[in-house]
Every structure is written in structure tokens, then in C-alpha cells.
Amino acid sequence: MRKMWLGFMMSVILVVSGGAIAVSPIDNALDALTRQQDYEARRESSSHPDLERNGDAKPIPPGETLVLMDEEGPGMITHFWNTIGAYDPFHGRSLVLRVYYDGNEKPSVEAPLGDFFAVGHGAFKNMTSLPVTVSSHGRSRTCYWRMPFRERIKITLSNESPKYRVDSFYYYLNWRKLEQLPEDTAYFHARYRQEFPAKPGNYVILETEGRGHYVGTVYSVHQMETGWFGEGDDFFYIDGAEYPQLRGTGTEDYFNDAWGFREFCTPFHGVSLYEGVFTGDRVTAYRWHIPDPVPFQKSLRLEIEHKGSIFNDRGSITNFELGGFIERPDWVSSVAYWYQYPPAAFDDPIAPLEERLPPYQVLLAGELEYRADPPMLVMQQGPFLAYIPAVPDGSIEFDFTVEHDGRYRLDGIFMHGIIGGVYQPYLNGEKLGTPIDFVIINMDPVWVSLDTHDLKAGRHTLRFEGTGMESPGARALGLKTYAFGLYGLTLLRLDDMEGFQQEMRRILQEKK
Numbered sequence: 094m095r096k097m098w099l100g101f102m103m104s105v106i107l108v109v110s111g112g113a114i115a116v117s118p119i120d121n122a123l124d125a126l127t128r129q130q131d132y133e134a135r136r137e138s139s140s141h142p143d144l145e146r147n148g149d150a151k152p153i154p155p156g157e158t159l160v161l162m163d164e165e166g167p168g169m170i171t172h173f174w175n176t177i178g179a180y181d182p183f184h185g186r187s188l189v190l191r192v193y194y195d196g197n198e199k200p201s202v203e204a205p206l207g208d209f210f211a212v213g214h215g216a217f218k219n220m221t222s223l224p225v226t227v228s229s230h231g232r233s234r235t236c237y238w239r240m241p242f243r244e245r246i247k248i249t250l251s252n253e254s255p256k257y258r259v260d261s262f263y264y265y266l267n268w269r270k271l272e273q274l275p276e277d278t279a280y281f282h283a284r285y286r287q288e289f290p291a292k293p294g295n296y297v298i299l300e301t302e303g304r305g306h307y308v309g310t311v312y313s314v315h316q317m318e319t320g321w322f323g324e325g326d327d328f329f330y331i332d333g334a335e336y337p338q339l340r341g342t343g344t345e346d347y348f349n350d351a352w353g354f355r356e357f358c359t360p361f362h363g364v365s366l367y368e369g370v371f372t373g374d375r376v377t378a379y380r381w382h383i384p385d386p387v388p389f390q391k392s393l394r395l396e397i398e399h400k401g402s403i404f405n406d407r408g409s410i411t412n413f414e415l416g417g418f419i420e421r422p423d424w425v426s427s428v429a430y431w432y433q434y435p436p437a438a439f440d441d442p443i444a445p446l447e448e449r450l451p452p453y454q455v456l457l458a459g460e461l462e463y464r465a466d467p468p469m470l471v472m473q474q475g476p477f478l479a480y481i482p483a484v485p486d487g488s489i490e491f492d493f494t495v496e497h498d499g500r501y502r503l504d505g506i507f508m509h510g511i512i513g514g515v516y517q518p519y520l521n522g523e524k525l526g527t528p529i530d531f532v533i534i535n536m537d538p539v540w541v542s543l544d545t546h547d548l549k550a551g552r553h554t555l556r557f558e559g560t561g562m563e564s565p566g567a568r569a570l571g572l573k574t575y576a577f578g579l580y581g582l583t584l585l586r587l588d589d590m591e592g593f594q595q596e597m598r599r600i601l602q603e604k605k
Contacts, residue, residue, distance in 0.1 A: 132269040137162040150261035153252040162248040167274045170240035172267040176233045181257035183215030189251045195244040199438035204285035204428045210234040212365050213313025213377040217540045220365035221358045230537045240281040253446040279432035290422035295396035298427045305433025306386040313377040315424035318403045325398025332391045348378040373502035454584040465489040480577040490556035499588035503543040508578025510536040516557040528560050
């Protein structure tokens with residue numbers, strides 16, 4: 094990646110056409126710094142009105158909306174940064190960003206906050222690209238999308254969770270107050286869509302009318318089958334064409350990867366989240382059409398197939414593969430990014446939160462029954478629980494209950510820190526994978542998969558045992574520490590989503 098950035102930064106792309114010479118976007122940006130700037134710098138932020146105070150954040154109670162900016166134009170937003178303090182483990186899906194232009198009552202930007210910043214599913218992940226970055230283990234989000242407006246702009250953030258309060262929302266919105274905008278200025282748009290599960294036929298990422306150009310896609314898949322979901326091709330239908338002018342060769346090909354997915358980030362494309370090929374695993378990929386925008390004069394329709402392989406992970410080797418290029422009923426969602434004029438407004442609102450999130454059972458640590466050995470230094474603050482034994486082989490266990498027999502995906506949100514230890518997880522006495530090293534040179538919550546399990550209805554016990562071994566991270570810091578911290582657990586019963594899958598399996602078996 095370093096080589097790619099150096100090559101991109103140092104290169105000058107010369108295109109000679111009719112005597113005109115064009116250079117790369119980075120060169121243009123650097124060259125612009127040598128010219129006097131003809132605008133007034135402005136900022137909307139969560140800063141406290143009393144400059145002597147340090148309460149520089151805004152709360153958002155459940156069900157309420159915070160107005161981030163409401164200003165007259167002409168102007169252009171150039172930078173948006175934010176971070177959040179909230180107990181909601183899925184606040185990336187619960188919080189919805191909306192942008193309204195020129196007094197329109199309906200938004201031209203409407204997307205869950207996490208998806209807008211290129212990480213779907215409400216997941217905690219870092220990613221780095223040219224217009225968008227996410228850091229601090231998914232808690233700090235930044236974008237540099239230009240958002241021009243002529244008459245007025247209003248930006249809001251709605252907390253659609255019925256339960257969780259956002260205690261602290263910090264943000265910067267840097268913008269330019271301008272005398273005027275060029276006549277051909279187009280407005281920035283972003284639109285979230287989903288199908289849970291994907292319906293028969295192609296999945297539509299965007300359908301819009303007007304004149305503009307397409308600039309990006311974020312595509313998220315919650316896999317409801319074991320196998321590979323990405324054999325589907327992308328199709329761009331420009332200006333009402335019956336046959337797509339841009340035709341793809343596979344899902345990972347559109348996102349500039351090959352032979353499946355794995356996590357990586359580059360300036361214009363990447364995979365910000367990839368958990369694997371099993372039922373319940375999550376994926377998010379992004380593709381920015383910054384060097385190659387797709388222009389349209391009247392309309393644009395972008396579709397992608399949701400086809401791939403399906404494997405019966407509960408069957409025998411003789412009936413393991415059920416199909417290699419068939420429609421899959423995965424839970425699919427996306428954000429489309431484009432510029433157009435006049436600004437488009439969305440008549441149909443995005444899906445409500447209860448439909449945007451799978452039916453997770455969220456178990457905050459402060460609400461769980463626990464037992465510790467030795468029972469010393471167990472501290473609780475809100476949903477967070479910390480265990481700091483004075484011995485390397487201490488243990489702590491938590492009880493939780495499931496109501497139905499089924500296959501469950503289990504995840505934990507753990508505090509990793511400078512005084513962390515190394516713990517081996519167990520579920521009902523059975524070892525889960527390898528020991529987890531909770532040491533990092535900071536103090537951050539990190540989402541850790543604890544795998545998929547067949548559970549009976551009733552009580553279950555999740556246990557963490559100190560291994561007695563020194564953490565490689567702690568050793569490097571010269572520390573002997575054994576702390577363990579838990580924010581909470583999430584359970585997802587995969588059987589709840591298998592009706593469509595079971596029917597597809599039946600049809601495929603009949604065909605055999």
C-alpha cells in the first residue's frame with residue numbers, strides 16, 4: 094500500500110487532447126495551495142459555546158434528532174469528522190445521517206452513519222481510503238466528500254434506537270462560505286438501500302433521474318449461507334439503455350479484488366470488513382469512482398447480481414455443494430454516492446431500525462451474572478465490567494440464557510488495554526479457539542468473534558481463564574498485568590433466517 098500511495102502522490106498523469114493537459118487530482122490539490130484562497134473558512138461543531146468549558150459534545154436521547162448544521166449559502170462542506178460515546182453496540186446502524194439542500198423537506202443524503210463511512214452492519218472496524226477514513230477501532234469517522242449548496246444546507250443526525258442514549262457526539266463540519274458557485278455545480282448525494290433477504294432478481298444499488306455522475310459504492314452482505322456470495326456481476330444502465338453499457342465479471346472484480354475477498358484498504362477500493370464464508374459472517378467492500386466517475390445525462394440504474402456457491406455445512410461430503418452459481422438469499426445492503434443537478438429528494442424513507450438490524454440478543458456485561466476466582470477487584474461502571482486479579486491464572490465466568498434451540502453466532506466486545514492479560518475462552522466447558530491477548534498500547538473496545546454454536550434452550554456459561562502466560566504485548570512494555578474487561582456479548586440465532594434457505598436447499602436437492 095505504501096508503494097501505491099507513493100506512486101500516486103509522485104505521478105503526473107498527462108493526457109493530451111486538443112492541446113489540453115490534465116494532471117492527477119492530488120497534483121491539482123497541491124497546486125491549488127499556491128494560489129490565494131477566495132472563500133471564508135467556517136466551521137460548525139459540537140464545541141461548547143463557553144470557550145472556557147470542556148463539555149464539547151452533544152447528547153442525542155433515544156428517538157431524537159440533533160441538527161448539526163443549518164446555514165445559508167452559497168457554500169461547500171469540505172470535511173466532516175465525528176466520534177461517539179454510546180452504549181449501543183450497533184450505533185453505526187442506529188444513527189441516521191441526513192442532508193437537506195436549498196429548503197427541501199426531503200433529504201438528498203440518507204444513510205446509517207456507519208454505512209455512510211464505509212463500514213456496514215454497525216460494525217467496529219478501521220479503514221483508510223482517499224475520501225473516507227475510520228480509526229480508533231471504528232469510533233472516529235472522517236470524510237472529505239465535497240457537499241456544495243446554493244441557498245441553504247441542513248444536516249441532521251437521528252438516534253433511532255428506542256433504548257440507547259448517545260451520551261456524547263463530537264463533530265466538526267468545516268465548510269467554505271462562497272460568493273457564488275459555478276453554474277454547472279452538482280450536488281452530493283448518498284442513499285442507503287437494503288433487502289433482508291435479497292429478493293429474486295438483481296439487487297438495485299441506485300436508480301435516479303437527472304444529470305450527474307456516479308462516484309462510489311459501499312456494499313455489505315450478511316451471509317445467510319455457507320459458501321461464496323460474490324459471483325454476481327455489476328450492471329450500469331445509463332440514460333434508459335436496455336442493455337448495460339458497463340458490465341462486470343464478478344462482485345470482487347467490481348471492487349478491484351480477485352479470487353474472493355480479504356480485508357485490505359487502498360485509496361479508491363477495498364474491503365473494510367471480511368469475516369469469512371460461513372453463515373452469519375459479515376462483509377463490507379467499497380469502490381470510489383473518483384478517477385473514473387460514471388456520467389449520465391437523464392438517468393442511471395446500477396444493479397448487481399447476488400449469485401454464488403452454497404454449501405451444506407450440516408451435511409455429508411457427498412451432498413456438501415448445493416450449487417456454484419445460484420441466487421443466494423443473503424442480507425444485502427448498500428450506499429450509493431453520486432453528484433447530480435437538480436438535487437434529488439427521496440420519497441421513500443429508509444427501512445426502520447428494527448428492519449436494518451438482525452434480531453440480535455444484546456447482553457451488556459453489567460447485566461450478566463458473573464463469578465470470579467479469586468473474587469477480587471471486579472469493577473462495574475454502567476454496562477462495563479473489569480476484572481483485575483493479582484494472579485496470572487484468575488478466571489471469570491458469565492451466565493446467559495437462550496430461549497430456543499438453534500444455531501447461534503456469538504460475539505464479544507472486549508476492552509483491550511495496557512494492563513490486559515491473556516485469557517482462554519470456554520463455552521459450557523469446551524475450549525473456544527486460542528487464547529486472546531487483551532494487551533494493546535492504549536485502551537480501546539474491540540469486537541471479537543467467538544464463533545458459531547449449536548445451543549439448547551436454557552442457561553449457558555462463558556468462561557475466561559487466565560493462561561498464566563505473559564502477554565507478548567505486556568512483555569514488550571515491561572509489564573506483568575492480567576486485566577480483563579467486557580462491554581457485552583451479542584447472540585444471533587441464525588435459524589431465525591433459514592426459511593428461505595431451507596426452501597432453496599430443497600429445490601436444489603430435487604434438481605439433483
